[in-house]
Amino acid sequence: MPEVAKNGLELHDVRVRLDGRELVAVDLTIAPGEIVTLMGPSGSGKSSLLGHICGTLPDAFEVTGQVVLDGRVLDGLAPQDRHVGILFQDDLLFPHLSVGGNLAFALPAHIKGRAARRARVEAALGSAEMDGFYDRDSATLSGGQRARVALMRVLLSEPCALLLDEPFSKLDSGLRSQIRSFVFDLCRKNSLATLMVTHDPEDGAAAGGRVIELRG
Amino acid sequence: MLRFIPILTIVLMIGPVSAGLIGTILPAFGILPALGGTTPSLEPWQALVAQPGLGASIRLSLVNGLIATFVSVAIVMLFCAAWQGTRTFHALQRILSPILSVPHATAAFGLAFLIAPSGWFVRVVAQFTGWDRPPDVAIIHDPWGIALIAGLVAKEIPFLFLMTLSALPQADTDRTAQVTASLGYGRVAGWFKATLPRIYPQIRLPVLAVLAYSTSVVDVAIILAPTTPAPLAVRILGWLSDPDLALRFMASSAAVLQLLIVIAAMAIWIAGERLVAVIGARWAIDGQRFKQDGAVRGVSAVMALVAAGTVVLGLVVLLVWSVAGFWAFPDLLPRGFSLRLWARELDAIGNSLTTTLLIGIPAVVIAATLVLACLENEVRTGKPAGRRAMFLIYLPLLVPQISFMFGLQVFFSLLGLERTLVSVVLGHLVFVAPYVFLSLSEPFRALDPRYGQTALCLGASPTRVFWQVRLPLLTRAVLTAAAVGLAVTVGQYLPTLLIGAGRFATVTTEAVALASGGDRRMIGIYGLFQMVLPFAGFALALLIPAVLFRHRRGMGTQNKG
Numbered sequence: 196m197p198e199v200a201k202n203g204l205e206l207h208d209v210r211v212r213l214d215g216r217e218l219v220a221v222d223l224t225i226a227p228g229e230i231v232t233l234m235g236p237s238g239s240g241k242s243s244l245l246g247h248i249c250g251t252l253p254d255a256f257e258v259t260g261q262v263v264l265d266g267r268v269l270d271g272l273a274p275q276d277r278h279v280g281i282l283f284q285d286d287l288l289f290p291h292l293s294v295g296g297n298l299a300f301a302l303p304a305h306i307k308g309r310a311a312r313r314a315r316v317e318a319a320l321g322s323a324e325m326d327g328f329y330d331r332d333s334a335t336l337s338g339g340q341r342a343r344v345a346l347m348r349v350l351l352s353e354p355c356a357l358l359l360d361e362p363f364s365k366l367d368s369g370l371r372s373q374i375r376s377f378v379f380d381l382c383r384k385n386s387l388a389t390l391m392v393t394h395d396p397e398d399g400a401a402a403g404g405r406v407i408e409l410r411g
Numbered sequence: 412m413l414r415f416i417p418i419l420t421i422v423l424m425i426g427p428v429s430a431g432l433i434g435t436i437l438p439a440f441g442i443l444p445a446l447g448g449t450t451p452s453l454e455p456w457q458a459l460v461a462q463p464g465l466g467a468s469i470r471l472s473l474v475n476g477l478i479a480t481f482v483s484v485a486i487v488m489l490f491c492a493a494w495q496g497t498r499t500f501h502a503l504q505r506i507l508s509p510i511l512s513v514p515h516a517t518a519a520f521g522l523a524f525l526i527a528p529s530g531w532f533v534r535v536v537a538q539f540t541g542w543d544r545p546p547d548v549a550i551i552h553d554p555w556g557i558a559l560i561a562g563l564v565a566k567e568i569p570f571l572f573l574m575t576l577s578a579l580p581q582a583d584t585d586r587t588a589q590v591t592a593s594l595g596y597g598r599v600a601g602w603f604k605a606t607l608p609r610i611y612p613q614i615r616l617p618v619l620a621v622l623a624y625s626t627s628v629v630d631v632a633i634i635l636a637p638t639t640p641a642p643l644a645v646r647i648l649g650w651l652s653d654p655d656l657a658l659r660f661m662a663s664s665a666a667v668l669q670l671l672i673v674i675a676a677m678a679i680w681i682a683g684e685r686l687v688a689v690i691g692a693r694w695a696i697d698g699q700r701f702k703q704d705g706a707v708r709g710v711s712a713v714m715a716l717v718a719a720g721t722v723v724l725g726l727v728v729l730l731v732w733s734v735a736g737f738w739a740f741p742d743l744l745p746r747g748f749s750l751r752l753w754a755r756e757l758d759a760i761g762n763s764l765t766t767t768l769l770i771g772i773p774a775v776v777i778a779a780t781l782v783l784a785c786l787e788n789e790v791r792t793g794k795p796a797g798r799r800a801m802f803l804i805y806l807p808l809l810v811p812q813i814s815f816m817f818g819l820q821v822f823f824s825l826l827g828l829e830r831t832l833v834s835v836v837l838g839h840l841v842f843v844a845p846y847v848f849l850s851l852s853e854p855f856r857a858l859d860p861r862y863g864q865t866a867l868c869l870g871a872s873p874t875r876v877f878w879q880v881r882l883p884l885l886t887r888a889v890l891t892a893a894a895v896g897l898a899v900t901v902g903q904y905l906p907t908l909l910i911g912a913g914r915f916a917t918v919t920t921e922a923v924a925l926a927s928g929g930d931r932r933m934i935g936i937y938g939l940f941q942m943v944l945p946f947a948g949f950a951l952a953l954l955i956p957a958v959l960f961r962h963r964r965g966m967g968t969q970n971k972g
Contacts, residue, residue, distance in 0.1 A: 246864075249864070249867075249868045250867070250868075251864040251867060251868070253793040254792075254793050254794075255793070273867075273873075274864070274867035274868055275867045275868075275869075275870050275871055275872050275873070277868070278870070279868060280868055280869070281864070281865065281868045283861050283865070285859075285861070287859070287861050287862055287865045288965075289862065289866075289880060289883075289884070290884070290963055290964075290965030290966050291883040291884055291886075291960060291963055291965075291966055292963075293962075300866070300869065300871070300879065301869040301870070303870060332962050332963050332964055332965070333965060334963065334964035334965030334966075335964060348869065349868075349869065352868075352869040352870045353870075354868075
């Protein structure tokens, strides 16, 4: 793939409708490394918007507008070809794979060789301060560890943009600020255009970027 | 490719049923060129009407089918109402699931050995009354068909129970029970007033399948039903197997009549549903609380336990008979035990087990592949199968086997596939696939869709997501569905007999063939061997995921089968 300009994530007048009712309408551009927060009550179509951006929204929704990532139009592309990562409020680690297996699942196939792939995964674990966790059963991790593995898994898939769907709402309040700064730091470090939806004002404040309020 | 599989599956279900029905209806009106029937006529019907005791046969089929279905549904509903969410409920759930794997014929033999005049129950009574010979009454093959009803009820309760169980979560039943209790309703009344109306639509198709089965059953009826006259389906099989080929015409019209009986039974059932709905709608809002329902709860538990206990005890008595030496009345146990018959039959049993697997494994593999492909297609297109598609998949279970199996045999012989493994496997597939679908669709659809979405967004192709995420997560559900499918093919009597034209001797055809001989030791052996494969299947379905994921604690909760 030729080197493309990193323009970030552009949402050109994107409107999501269900049964004729408009759920959400946005028009914004998120620069690489910028974190934009969408605030709104539940049922305001925030998750549907994220589903549309990553390509997993069911056909029943009508969507108009254009989604562009680093100059590429995403509309019509299959989810796996979009390079858009997503984190949900549940970590969704695959319970049938080890911690290392979860991370290796996300690592692109162009990194070849068992040793090289393992080294990449080990390095990712190291950067999350989880050295030696490769063979651990993901079900034995603590909540904070699971959240960190989930983030490392997305980052290893080399996304160009990251979507956060209320990612911290299920964490203990003590853990929440720690995981927040872990996630936001890595988003900036990796120059990811990041779109977060939440109904927790503290999330938006901690992200330190633009906060957009959606109507209910 | 994937998107054509649902159509292919429906064709494989509907095709044999329609071909079979056409192949039955034409001879019923005199048309069967292979036997010289070229002009339409009503002769087969005239011959049928002239058969002695036809009215009694029809009555037996219709009334017994309706009663057996009603009693099974009533016991299951009452038990769920009385015990849902309690420890008793979960205990019975654990007993009933393995009972589902007991083939109908095995359960029927076990029941026969328990309640026959020289059976265990009478022997126990004889200990106190001092009888030295069995009472001279027809308890099995009784003229009212009560033994047949009992045999059907004992075997249909586990099926309906498990179907209800998978419908319960969709009605949010635990919280509904809390609400009705806090409003002052007794457990049973609360359940019938608030939960039943929400789950009945979900279990309606399985109930109708039970009704169709009970109204047209052959193997259980051969073992337990009255013989003079027998229920219609048993007599049809007799006419079909008669060396006088001319009887095939009359048998065909009888098979059409059997279909009409099943339709009539369904019409009566549906009318009953309407009536209950009207009365129930009034009853639900009349404010009666029925707080004192201890007696009802007790009775329902006893009935469910008796049903489950009968099947289990029946298996035990089969085992005892299979190794019995001399066993005089009224002794509770044989004087001696011997493995002589087991040793003698070992080769023959090995052969019939091999034949059973030869038919069963392809049928199960094809069924599981089709069902998985249909469900995967649902996920990828985001469109779940509609009610109409579900009805089509169920169709083979709603049409009496005897009404289309003979016609299907005629159809296969037209294709030159008569008496081949291919045709027998296709015949079995028609019944295996719906049950595999029933068993697998709920866990497949219940799998959190975000696993798949996450994997896609990590850059995995849909194919990879299926093989590396969805399928491993559903290991136990898939294996359980395969075990259900295996139990279904092992239990098939008519399709094996009619389509295989006697060429394929499975454990079930052998066992049912022994019924008329009355050699209890041989019946014990073959009855138990019918159990071996289904039981092994369910054991593997538990064992394989446990070994495979022994280091994955999260798979225990994730992977409910």
